[in-house]
Structure formats: C-alpha cells, structure tokens
Amino acid sequence: MGQERRVVIAAYDQVQILDVACPSGALELANSHGAAPPYRVELATVSGRGARSSAGIVLAGARRLGAITGPLDTLMVVGGAGTRAAVLDEPLLAQVRRLAGRSRRIASVCTGTFVLAAAGLLDGRRVTTHWGYGELLAAAFPAVTVDPAPLYLRDGNVYTSAGVTSALDLTLALVEADHGPTLARAVARELVTYLHRPADQAQISMFLAAPSPGNRVVRDLLGYVAGHLAEDLSPPALAARAGVTARHLARLFATHVGTTPARAVRAARTEAAAHLVRGSELPLAAIARRCGFGSAETLRQAFLDHYGVTGDTLRRMPDIPSLPGAAAVQTPEA
Template sequence: MQTARRVLIVAYDNVQILDIACPSGALDIANRFGARPPYRIDLGTVGRRPARSSAGIALAAGQQLEAVTGELDTLMVVGGAGYEEAAADPRLVAQVHRLAERSRRVASVCTGAYVLAAAGLLDHRRATTHWGYGERLAARHPTVAVDVAPLYVRDGNVYTSAGVTSALDLTLALIEDDHGPTLARAVARELVSYLHRPADQAQISMFLAAPPPGDRLVRDLSGHINAHLADDLSPRALAARAGVSTRHLTRLFSAHLGTTPARAVRAARTEAAAHLVRSSELPLAAIARRCGFGSAQTLRQAFLDHYGMGGDRIRRMPDMPRPRTPGGAETPVP
C-alpha cells in the first residue's frame, strides 16, 4: 500500500470555514477519484482546541500542532477574521515555523499569508493574499514581495493564494502537480467548477474591478452573462430578460459599468476563452462554442481586438495578457 500524502490544515478561532472546506473537499474528491498515493487530511490547532469559525460553527481539530511529528506533504494555513490574533500568537507562529521545516510544501489561503509571514516563511519571496489585505501585509513585512493581482503564487515550495474560493484553484493546481491534469480536471468537473482558473488570472474580474453596480438589474445581468456565456446574450435578449427596453439597458450599463451591453458581453466571453486557452487542451473551435462565439475565426478576431494577439501567443505567454481596452471592441453579439 502506498504511503499517504499527509496534509495538515492549520486553523484558529474566527477562521473562514470556506478556506477549510475548499481544499479539504477537493482533496477528498481526488481520493475518491483514485489519487495514488491518497491524501490524508487533518485539521490542527494549538492545544487541539476546537476552532470556531466566523460563521459560528465550531470545527473539531484532529491534531494538536505541538504533538505533530514526522514528515508532512503539505502544510496549509487558512485565513479568516481571526488572522490578526493568529499572526500575533507566538505559540501558533512557532508551530507553523517548526512544521514548515517538516513539510514538502507550505501553502496559505487568503489572510493565512499573515501567519506565514509572521513565521518568516515569506521573507524574500513573492506572495499574494486577498486584494483588500495586501497593502497592510506589505507594510508589515517589507521583505515580502506582495502581489495581489494573481489568484495564487508559487515561489519555490511556498504557495500563497487570494481570497476564499481561490483556495479551490490553488488546490486543483496542487492536485495537478501531484497526479496530472486529468485527475485535476475530473475533480473540477465533480465540483461543478466552470474551469480551473490559472494562477495568473486577475483576482478581480471586469465586473468587480469597479465598485459593484449600484443598480440591482445591472448586477443581476452581469452575473447572468458570466454564468451563461454560450446563451443568447444580445442586447435585445438581455433587455427582455430584465423587462426593460434596449435603450434603457444601454443607459444602465453605461452609467454603472462604463460600457455597452455588447462590449460587456464580448469582453466577458473573450476573457473566459483566454483562460480556457491557457488552462485546457481544448481546440479553439470547442472553446469558441463554450464561450458563445460562432466560430474559431470569430474568437481569433475577438482575441486580436481585445488583447492585440492571437490564441497561440496567449497560450505560450508566461502570464495572462492584459486587455488593450477595458471594454473590448464594439462588435455585435449573436
């Protein structure tokens, strides 16, 4: 029987429960889908005390950090509202430092990066955290190269990720490193994840880059566009869905998103297609269909309009390209 990969998730009071559920759930599914060697997942706290999440749900710890011995495959420190107290707790920080020396790799989710930084594990490394907490992390730890743009960052054997659901993207990347892309994609499908977002995808999408639309109709339509890229998203169809005229819809998008419905749809489709080009082996025609383009040629033109380059170059680039213009090109959408 193959030796299990020991994964220890470190928690504390006022932890974000999703930061624990995303990685542990994905690793559990990987085990059920045949990960060999399998992952052995434990939750650890100082003194093996239950960790009360910020949602009020208490999580029983299976491991007392001070008593953990032997080698670990992955040490993961999660984030949450209690990150300040956790990073200031000398017992927790000392155990994280000690256990990191026993681990093949170390990771953090969201503000768990503050604990890694307090333990000296991010010194002279590039790291990320939730976009709203990066400036404070950089000011507190000037030897850490904080970059809040990507979803997750790998620097050597240390991984840091952005807020909450990016823990899933990070964990899928770890599964792919360990077992290959086929298993990682199978886990993503089981989790009904639209796609495994690459590390260099921006934390903030085009609909979140500005303050959230104050108009509920625009906000609901923005979510509908991102979730239904292959559907009919013409201005007429969107207006009908919202129960307004196309002229009024255009006024609302201009006021709250600074663009037209056609440009917003085309930009969302183009950016989703670019992420699929970089994170999958799907042919361009299949990506075009999935993202709502009529043909591969139409998608190629969208890439040229939006990024100034074609799909082959996007696939070869080390980082995600940046759009030439925020709203993309004004092109009719089917």
C-alpha cells in the first residue's frame, strides 16, 4: 500500500461520535505501536465543513468528500441519528459510491450500513447493523441479507459492524488483518479491551440482556455478578445481598431471566472465561480463579457444557462458538 494506509471516514450531521472516535482512536494507537505502513485517517463530509454529532460536539477538520482523489485503503461510513437523512442525501451517496470504487475495502459502523445499502453497495451481500435496526434494514433493502446478531461481518472486501463500540472490535480486526495479531493485541491492551471480541459474538450477551426495568432486584444482581465473578455468588449469598429469600430469588430469576440464579452465574463466568481464553495468554488455572471457578478442571467442564470444546481447543479456534447458555439468561420479550 505504499507509504501509508489511507482511511477515509465519511460522516454527516447528527453522527454518533463514538462511531468516529472508536476507529480513529484505535488506528492512531496502531500507528503509535509501529504500524508499517501507518494509517492516515481523514474525516470527510459532503460540505467539508465538519459534522455536528448527536451529542452536540462538532467534529471539525473534515475534508470535502468530492475533493478526495487517488486510491484509498479503507472507506468507512459511520452511523448515528442522522442516518435517516443521510440515506436520502444523493450527493453523499454519489460520493460514497465513487470512493468505494477507489478503496481496497469498505466498512460501516452501526447504522452506517444503511448508507452503504442506499448507495447500492450491499446487494447480494450478508451484513449486520445495530441489533435494534436489523428488521428495518432488511425491509428497506430486500436485496441485502441482514444478520443482526454478530458484532461484525466480512463479505468479500465489505465489512459491516453493529452498534457503537463494536466499531472497536471491527477496527482491531482490520489492524490484525493488516499487521498481525501482535500489533492488534498491543492496541487492545492500551485500549483496555478484549483482543478482539470474535465477529460472531452475539451483540446482546448475558451482560447486556438486562431484565425488565421494573425488576430492580434482578437487574442489580446481574450487574453485581458481572463485576464480581470471583466472589461467592451462590444463591444464598445473592439472596442475602438482595434482602430476599432464596426461594423468592429463584422465582424472580425464573420470571425475569428464564433460568435459575446458579445457571445464570455459571453462564456469566463461562462467557467471561471464554473472552479471557481468546484475548489473553493467561493459563487456564489463572482464568479459572479470576472467573470464580474452583479449578481448571471445573472450567474445562463448563466449556464442554456450554461450547462443546475444551479451553485449549477454544483458544485455537478462529471464533467462539455460540453460547447455548446465553439464551437462557436473555430477557423474554414482553
């Protein structure tokens, strides 16, 4: 790619600021850790006047999309509240089509997938977007195959990602593809994030599948579980923390989570351990302790029960298998 990898982030008014910050920040860190060739990130809008984010912060320093010439490494279209207007902005769509033809690869973040689809760049491809907009995307663009579950997808040279922070997972994947896992791991460590959550990890994991807002007891306990995996999370301990009886706690979990407290805790520990196996070089015994398992053997059995493979096998696999146990702790729709 010559002296640098040129990345253009196409934005518009009412963009989600994290959609821009996550990829640009990760690529900046990749450069600081020795990416060769380095990335050159350019923010661009139709007018060249910058973009006002949905948070009210103006992203200045933008270039005019029509002024960008020459080959590009990556064209990335971001999302946000302004997507509704962006898909009707013919000058924007025309520039996205033009620059896509100059780019080695194309990517979108969150509802930026709608812009790529409106530009006609996703017909016949399998894509993802924010889980809350998958049905709308599929209905609006029937020539596009929409899978709203994964964090990000690659179909040929087109990458699409889910909501907001999944842009970080996507960008780490791009860095790894360009420069290898060692550099991507260094960036992830500095960002204090996983390297990197696998593409097919469900957007709504057990950590995000919160019970109904009215059930404060269960919601608070699930948050506590996620942050205290190594502590005593037995049903009696959780019941005491919530100030309810163990029997009442079991009824609450059955009603609002669809499983028992013990199974919810084991699923949370197993998913967290799987991320550590995939994103670190810690030995299984250390991961077992950190995630609240009594021993490496107990962790091994949990992996077998949930994923059908051992931890050593999981570490070598390209992706984490889907987690059957996760479905049990997601909230049934009202």
